[in-house]
Amino acid sequence: MSTPYPQHPLSRDALARELKGHGLKPTEQRLRVAEILMSSPTHMTAEQILAAVRQGGRRVSKATVYNTLKALAESRLVRQIHLDPERSVYDSTRAPHHHFHDIDTGELCDIHPDDISFSRFPQLPEGMEAEAVEVVIRIKRKRVTASE
Numbered sequence: 001m002s003t004p005y006p007q008h009p010l011s012r013d014a015l016a017r018e019l020k021g022h023g024l025k026p027t028e029q030r031l032r033v034a035e036i037l038m039s040s041p042t043h044m045t046a047e048q049i050l051a052a053v054r055q056g057g058r059r060v061s062k063a064t065v066y067n068t069l070k071a072l073a074e075s076r077l078v079r080q081i082h083l084d085p086e087r088s089v090y091d092s093t094r095a096p097h098h099h100f101h102d103i104d105t106g107e108l109c110d111i112h113p114d115d116i117s118f119s120r121f122p123q124l125p126e127g128m129e130a131e132a133v134e135v136v137i138r139i140k141r142k143r144v145t146a147s148e
């Protein structure tokens, strides 16, 4: 499946500029997290990112990685998608888009915004405006029974 907005791999310098542009000091550890998460379109859990940062024997605390992810998400450099109360996934594609969520594997797959349209949309509460509409379609493999 293709990604809705292909991103070109970002160099370390480009990532440092992105961080600075969003008011984040490009520390070595932040750059490392940004490199893993933001250099190509991907969906990763905090645990996966932590494991990737630690690859090659780097000593980085879990708190540092989690705080960096929080800062990146708050600055909207990445998007945090809450799949369930215990698990969220960080998405490097910043433009609004939709997802298939495979409930067996936990994997997320992008759906292009043009592939979903709404014929009905609820009236927004008084004084509110829509910030984004993001659909998650939960999928599972069809069970094949012996009679089929």
Ligand SMILES: [Zn+2]
Pocket: 043, 091, 093, 097, 098, 099, 108, 109, 110
């Ligand atoms: Zn996505």
